[in-house]
Each structure stands twice: as structure tokens, then as C-alpha cells.
Amino acid sequence: MPKEPTPPTEAEITALGARVLAYLERHPKAADTWEGIASWWLQVEPSVQPEAIRAALDRLVGQGFLAARRLPSAQWLYSAAPGRNAVRESRKLNPTGQTGNDEDGNPRRE
Secondary structure (H helix, E strand, O other): OOOOOOOOOHHHHHHHHHHHHHHHHHOOOOEEOHHHHHHHHOOOOOOOOHHHHHHHHHHHHHOOOEEEEEOOOOOEEEEEOOOOOHHHHHHHHOOOOOOOEOOOOOEOOO
């Protein structure tokens, strides 16, 4: 019997959200689907669950950091919310700036 995947942790969702905001800091006009964000913005490892990425994006939309609009293909296109500054907003989420990520928003490897 296949093992059920474990739900994403709060830490995983938060870290992915911080990486999305870091990407938008460098590319404020970027827009993509969750699959494109996973592949291009985050360059996630195959072990990262799609549910974690979607949960992070949903959270950022709910917090007003991202805008989401449905495409004719029924996919969602995510981009920075108009009038929001990803740099300022990401620092509000983590005022110390200590995310455990490098300057590109990727996890630090010790």
C-alpha cells in the first residue's frame, strides 16, 4: 500500500513564501503559474510537495502580497499585488532578515 505524503509543515510553507517574496524583490513584474513558480522562481527539489507550494501561494494571496487571476486554461497566474512592495513586506514577515536563505532566496547549504 502506498504511503500517504505528510502534509506540509508550517515552516515549509513559510520558507517557500519568503522565497517567493525574495524572487519578486528581484523581479517585481514577474508572473507565472504555480508550476512555473516551482520550476523557475524557486527551482525546488523534486521532494518539495506541490501542496506546500500551493499553500504558500494561497497564503501570500490571502495576505495581499500576491495577486492571482484565472487564465482561460483554468490555471492561476500569480504576480505581485499592485501597490505592494515585496522587499518591505518580506521584512515585515521576518524583521531580522534571517530566513536561512541566501541572497537569491535559496536555502543555505552549510
